[in-house]
Amino acid sequence: MSSRTVEYDVGRNPEMGPGGTLVASPAVPFDAPEPELGSDTMLVNIGPQHPATHGVLRLVVELDGETVVSVVPRLGYLHSSFEKLGEYRTWNQVVPLTDRMDYLAPLIYNCAYVMAVEKLMGIEVTDRCRVARVVCMEMDRIFSHLLWLGTWSIDVGAFTPFLYAFQQREKVYKLHEALTGARITTSATRIGGMMADLPDGWARGVRDFANNLPATLDEIDGLLTNNAIHAGRTQGIGAISADEAVNHGLTGANLRASGVPYDVRKDRPYYDYESYDFEVPIGCHGDCYDRYLVRMEEMRQSIHILHQALDRLPSGPMDVEDPRISLPSKTDCMSDMESMIHHFKLITEGIPAPAEDCWFSVEGSKGELGMYVVGDGGPKPVRWRIRPPSFVNLSAIPKLAEGHLMADLIVINASLDIVLGEIDR
Amino acid sequence: MGLDKPGILGTGSPAFLTTRLDFVVNWARRNSLWPMPFGTACCAIEMMASAASNFDLARFGMERMSFSPRQADVLICAGRVPYKLAPVLRRIWDQMMQPKWCISMGACASSGGVFDVYSMVQGIDTIVPVDVYIPGCPPRPEGLIYGLMMVQEKIRGESLANHAALRAEDPLAAGRPRAGNEEVTDLTGPFGNSTHQNRVSGLVETDAIGRAEDRLP
Amino acid sequence: MTHDASSGDPLSGFDLVAAGPQRSREGPETAARHHDVPPGNPTVTALRKQFPDAVFHNLICAGDEDVVYVDPGRITEILGWLHREADQHYDHLADVTAVDYGGGKPLEVVYQLWSIPHRAALRVKCELPLDALEIETATGIWAGANWLEREVYDLFGIHFTGHPDPRRILMPENYAEGHPLRKDFPLRGRFSRAEQTRRALTQNPEDYYAAGEIAGRVPQTVEVDGGDATGEEGGGDVL
Numbered sequence: 001m002s003s004r005t006v007e008y009d010v011g012r013n014p015e016m017g018p019g020g021t022l023v024a025s026p027a028v029p030f031d032a033p034e035p036e037l038g039s040d041t042m043l044v045n046i047g048p049q050h051p052a053t054h055g056v057l058r059l060v061v062e063l064d065g066e067t068v069v070s071v072v073p074r075l076g077y078l079h080s081s082f083e084k085l086g087e088y089r090t091w092n093q094v095v096p097l098t099d100r101m102d103y104l105a106p107l108i109y110n111c112a113y114v115m116a117v118e119k120l121m122g123i124e125v126t127d128r129c130r131v132a133r134v135v136c137m138e139m140d141r142i143f144s145h146l147l148w149l150g151t152w153s154i155d156v157g158a159f160t161p162f163l164y165a166f167q168q169r170e171k172v173y174k175l176h177e178a179l180t181g182a183r184i185t186t187s188a189t190r191i192g193g194m195m196a197d198l199p200d201g202w203a204r205g206v207r208d209f210a211n212n213l214p215a216t217l218d219e220i221d222g223l224l225t226n227n228a229i230h231a232g233r234t235q236g237i238g239a240i241s242a243d244e245a246v247n248h249g250l251t252g253a254n255l256r257a258s259g260v261p262y263d264v265r266k267d268r269p270y271y272d273y274e275s276y277d278f279e280v281p282i283g284c285h286g287d288c289y290d291r292y293l294v295r296m297e298e299m300r301q302s303i304h305i306l307h308q309a310l311d312r313l314p315s316g317p318m319d320v321e322d323p324r325i326s327l328p329s330k331t332d333c334m335s336d337m338e339s340m341i342h343h344f345k346l347i348t349e350g351i352p353a354p355a356e357d358c359w360f361s362v363e364g365s366k367g368e369l370g371m372y373v374v375g376d377g378g379p380k381p382v383r384w385r386i387r388p389p390s391f392v393n394l395s396a397i398p399k400l401a402e403g404h405l406m407a408d409l410i411v412i413n414a415s416l417d418i419v420l421g422e423i424d425r
Numbered sequence: 426m427g428l429d430k431p432g433i434l435g436t437g438s439p440a441f442l443t444t445r446l447d448f449v450v451n452w453a454r455r456n457s458l459w460p461m462p463f464g465t466a467c468c469a470i471e472m473m474a475s476a477a478s479n480f481d482l483a484r485f486g487m488e489r490m491s492f493s494p495r496q497a498d499v500l501i502c503a504g505r506v507p508y509k510l511a512p513v514l515r516r517i518w519d520q521m522m523q524p525k526w527c528i529s530m531g532a533c534a535s536s537g538g539v540f541d542v543y544s545m546v547q548g549i550d551t552i553v554p555v556d557v558y559i560p561g562c563p564p565r566p567e568g569l570i571y572g573l574m575m576v577q578e579k580i581r582g583e584s585l586a587n588h589a590a591l592r593a594e595d596p597l598a599a600g601r602p603r604a605g606n607e608e609v610t611d612l613t614g615p616f617g618n619s620t621h622q623n624r625v626s627g628l629v630e631t632d633a634i635g636r637a638e639d640r641l642p
Numbered sequence: 643m644t645h646d647a648s649s650g651d652p653l654s655g656f657d658l659v660a661a662g663p664q665r666s667r668e669g670p671e672t673a674a675r676h677h678d679v680p681p682g683n684p685t686v687t688a689l690r691k692q693f694p695d696a697v698f699h700n701l702i703c704a705g706d707e708d709v710v711y712v713d714p715g716r717i718t719e720i721l722g723w724l725h726r727e728a729d730q731h732y733d734h735l736a737d738v739t740a741v742d743y744g745g746g747k748p749l750e751v752v753y754q755l756w757s758i759p760h761r762a763a764l765r766v767k768c769e770l771p772l773d774a775l776e777i778e779t780a781t782g783i784w785a786g787a788n789w790l791e792r793e794v795y796d797l798f799g800i801h802f803t804g805h806p807d808p809r810r811i812l813m814p815e816n817y818a819e820g821h822p823l824r825k826d827f828p829l830r831g832r833f834s835r836a837e838q839t840r841r842a843l844t845q846n847p848e849d850y851y852a853a854g855e856i857a858g859r860v861p862q863t864v865e866v867d868g869g870d871a872t873g874e875e876g877g878g879d880v881l
Contacts, residue, residue: 048513049463051492056465056510076812077510078465081542083797084822088829097539103467103563119704147470166477173474183474184467185562246733246758249786262734262758358704359754359765361736370754374741382744387737387754395789421466424507424812508842509814515843543822543831543838544813551839602843606836 041069044406048077052155052410055420057394059409066405071398075391078424086384090350091117094384096187101386102422103184105144105365107136107176110189115270116360116371117191121353123325128316129193130271134309135206136179136188137362138302142213143172144365145299148417152292153224155414156233161220168216171209178202191351192326193319203310210306217299224292234288238400238412241286248396251389252367253294254416258286264363278305288415295417325351350379357383366390366417386425390418447584454498454524455580456486458573461497463517465504468531468563472503475566485573494520499576500553501569505533506546512600518553519599523592524583526576529555530569532562551604683708685730685764693720707765714751714768718778721766724755725783732757732764738780738790740798744825749798751777770800779805797823814845 047058056077062069082101086094098113099106111133118125125133146165153161173183178199180186188195224230240250245258255262263280265273281297283290319326327346328339353375361370370387393416400416401409460482464472476482476490491497494517506514518527529549532538535558537547546552556579559572583591602609683700686708690697696713697720703709712720724732732755741750748769755764768777779802780787791802792811799821802808809815813822818841819832831838 048510049492049517051462051490055469056513076810076814077507077513078505079507079509079544079812080466080505080540081544081822084827084829085540085542100467100539103470122705163478166474167479170474170477170479183563183565184470244785247785249735249784249790251734260758267758267761268763356703357709357741357752359707359737359763368736370737372737372739372752372754376743383739383741385737385739385741387739391789391793392786395786399785508838509845511839511842512845542829543819543827546839546842547835552843600843602839604839606840609836609839610834 046409048074053413054151054418055423057413057418057420057423059397059413061406061409063406066407068401068404068406068409071401071409073394073397076424078420080421080425082425083384083386086381088380090379091353091381092191092350094381095189096185099185099187100421101425102144102364102366102419104147104419105140106184106186107140107188108144108362108364108369110186111137112360112362112364112369112371114189114191115362116358116373117353119360120356120358120373120375121191121325121351123192123320123322125192125320126317127314129318129320131309131313132194132198132318133189134271134273134276135203135306135313138305138309139172139175139206139209141302141365142299142306143169144417145295145302146172148295148365148414149220152414152417153220155410156224156230158223158227158230161223164216164220168209168213171212175202175205175209178205190319190326192322197318203313206306207310210303210310213303214300217296221296225296231289233408233411234292234415236285237288237404237408238415239285239287240396240400244399245286245396248399249392250367250396251392252364252417253291253298254367254393254396256280257283257290257294259284262368264361264368268361270360270362276305276308278302278308288411291415291417352377352379353381361387364389366419366422367393386422388422388425390416391423391425394418394423447586450585451580451583455577457489458485458487458498458526458576459489459491459496460487460573461494461500461517461521462490462492463500463502463514465502465506465510466533468503468534471563471566472501472530472569475569480566480570482570482573485570485577487573494518495522497521498524499526499528499573501528501530502534502549502553503530503563503569505531505538505540506549506552507544508546509544511546511552514549515552515600515602523594526556526579527553528557528559528569528572528576530559530572531564532560535560538562551602551609554603683762683764685724685762686710688727688729689720689724692723696720703765707763709765709767711767711769714770714777717751717766717768718780718782721753721755721780722783724764724766730757731759732762734758735780735784735786735790738787738794740794740800740823742798742823742825746772748772749775749800751794751800753780775800776803777801778803781806797821799824816845 042063044061044063045058046061047053048056053059058074058077060072060074062071080100082097086097089097095110095113098109102109115133146169150162150165150169153159153165176186177183179202180188180195240248240258242258242260245255246260246262250258251262259282261280261282264270265278266280278301281294281301283294323339323342324346327333328336328343332339333343334340353373355375355377357372357374359370359372361368363369367389368387369389370385372383372385372387373381374383374385376382397412397416400412404412462469462472474480476488482488494500498521500518500521502514518525527549529535533540533545534549535555537545539562541547549555557572557575559568561568564572682702686700689710690700693712693716696716698711698713700708700710724730734756735753736756737752737754739752739754741752743750748771751768751770753766755766756762757764770777775798777800779791781791781802782804788805788807789811791805792807792809794800795802795805795808796810796812810817820827822831833841
């Protein structure tokens with residue numbers, strides 16, 4: 001396992017022990033006995049329309065003075081019934097739904113969905129497609145982390161990194177647009193391949209982005225990492241130990257910040273991730289600050305993977321050469337009778353899947369993104385289930401926020417990197 | 426606006442000018458619209474992109490995103506609105522002060538978009554009155570900026586003469602749907618191919634409803 | 643992508659379309675769904691040995707995924723054993739979900755497990771007949787099961803006995819149309835759009851916002867007077 005602890009030259013809060021154990025919680029300002037005021041706890045409602053909840057999350061908070069006694073997240077304010085809708089679509093028609101679910105990393109969702117369906121159908125995609133999807137997924141991991149970085153910095157009280165991060169995000173928007181024609185809702189994948197081959201010069205564009213990003217990351221690093229306000233607001237806040245993090249089902253950077261090196265790309269590698277050279281950063285305190293460090297390092301590792309993938313991007317066909325799976329080219333369709341018939345059958349009937357079920361998980365930007373697809377021999381899913389990483393991550397927030405201050409709750413919520421489209425589905 | 430032209434307020438001219446009250450009120454209103462960003466889903470990300478440096482909403486006097494409805498002029502509903510969120514949207518609209526405008530950003534807010542399902546409001550115009558619809562899934566930032574400019578155009582045409590008629594609010598209408606039952610049915614009827622999206626195996630009756638509260642009323 | 647259907651392919655394009663996609667690697671036949679496949683997975687072997695009468699059958703899906711069908715009455719016992727036993731140690735509950743196949747078939751509850759130390763996956767399934775949609779909760783084993791099970795209850799109507807907070811999670815608490823992911827639930831809901839809109843707007847956002855309810859102490863519908871609540875929005879204003 002090539003994983004390493006993130007090492008930054010930062011002073012730690014002396015009240016925090018390793019493994020996220022709180023030696024003395026900084027959230028409790030003093031140990032003096034509570035004066036008998038006979039006061040009740042107070043309820044404060046945050047959301048569903050609140051700038052700091054990253055969407056339409058609603059948190060009902062029970063406060064004792066300024067200390068959080070309990071948090072009850074209330075969900076469902078963005079329940080769009082993706083899973084039900086998917087049962088009424090053919091396998092390929094589900095793809096546009098996937099990117100509306102996590103609009104922060106649409107390509108990861110596109111890829112994860114078709115990878116699950118391809119596994120169910122037993123389709124092996126071409127080498128070029130495998131590498132192209134790795135490029136797409138790593139690019140969108142950075143894309144999502146950049147948005148997280150921007151909103152996170154706003155939540156801890158810094159506005160400038162938001163503008164820096166969005167400048168870099170605009171470059172990814174342009175790459176999305178060149179690849180698919182859309183800035184966010186990419187719908188780039190199809191079963192057995194991609195919507196289209198990579199456009200000319202696209203790989204060079206990704207390379208430019210990967211080359212230019214570290215400078216911005218360094219700049220934001222300089223603004224935040226050793227910033228006393230940032231460190232003071234995040235160190236020792238929302239800490240969770242490794243065992244508890246695993247027990248709560250945390251995945252992704254939230255789990256790795258607690259010191260568990262579980263990364264789907266390493267532990268159940270797909271698309272030759274075992275042959276890429278990258279490291280899985282892990283933290284040791286499990287607090288908000290470590291989650292920040294882990295994500296910053298993940299972006300750098302993703303840049304590293306991007307370079308390797310672009311180096312090995314083979315030429316050749318993008319889609320599988322199977323007329324029952326891939327659409328024929330427009331030219332063939334207009335000149336060749338058989339291609340026309342394949343096109344007609346594929347569009348009107350779709351691709352049948354065996355009556356089996358299949359679980360496929362990838363390392364999404366928010367955590368382990370699982371796709372569970374059940375076929376019944378027909379061209380539509382019986383069940384399409386997403387294992388939503390931020391849904392499970394958010395379910396730990398009552399545990400994380402307990403005993404902290406109200407202002408820390410906002411930071412803890414930001415550190416989990418949630419996206420409501422995928423929580424509520 | 427003509428104010429900076431020499432001769433009006435330039436050197437040597439008198440320190441006053443005459444204009445129509447409508448013009449100056451509308452000029453003031455339309456150039457400092459404070460949006461109330463009601464961002465729910467993908468469109469909200471494009472709204473953030475519009476506010477960020479590349480598109481810079483501040484050029485239009487709209488950089489001051491007002492997260493408090495009481496201090497906002499234009500409600501930008503960016504993203505899909507499920508039924509669970511509908512009373513929240515209506516309440517925020519009711520809390521906003523007149524004069525106020527509403528932008529429905531994106532296909533889902535305008536018509537339900539692809540989400541012709543049990544949980545989604547089929548167009549926020551059944552809940553609140555909408556001034557400008559922005560198409561797209563999601564609209565580009567340029568689309569949002571164009572929509573905001575259309576609101577500005579709309580304000581330009583308003584007059585204080587019919588202000589009461591245009592801006593009066595019935596307090597009893599607060600919290601109620603904007604559209605009547607027939608209109609909702611009309612607005613939300615299936616269109617396009619959505620009527621053909623039946624799943625044959627999904628419509629088999631299972632008699633699975635064991636509990637009384639699951640049955641139709 | 644272009645393709646040439648006639649090059650070296652004995653079947654014509656028509657035959658290929660009619661035959662449907664062929665599996666390009668070895669996998670179980672679709673008919674294998676409901677009969678036993680010899681267990682190759684050490685966990686499955688150990689599980690069969692430990693619970694000979696509670697493990698009904700097992701199979702391999704999609705090439706390499708082990709699925710075990712177990713007795714729903716003993717689910718916590720089995721999951722607890724899988725979690726606790728040092729040789730198994732399935733410490734990461736990836737997912738809890740359910741599948742409705744329609745046509746009156748039993749609902750399946752699906753537990754997707756992963757062992758971080760052993761790097762092994764296992765899918766445990768229970769079949770619940772439609773007239774007995776009850777299963778014991780796994781929240782005592784994994785805290786992460788809490789919301790996942792609430793979601794399954796909300797969308798499928800499967801009751802998890804012993805669950806600490808057995809409420810709906812995604813749909814409104816007073817949602818009257820049923821459990822949406824069931825096959826007999828129509829895509830556009832049971833009520834008309836006008837009725838759905840009316841019902842939606844009669845919800846008070848300040849409902850379910852009371853001290854007793856916050857810790858899940860009062861599990862079901864609570865009617866709260868709107869005036870009591872203080873909050874970001876609404877703040878006592880009667881509109």
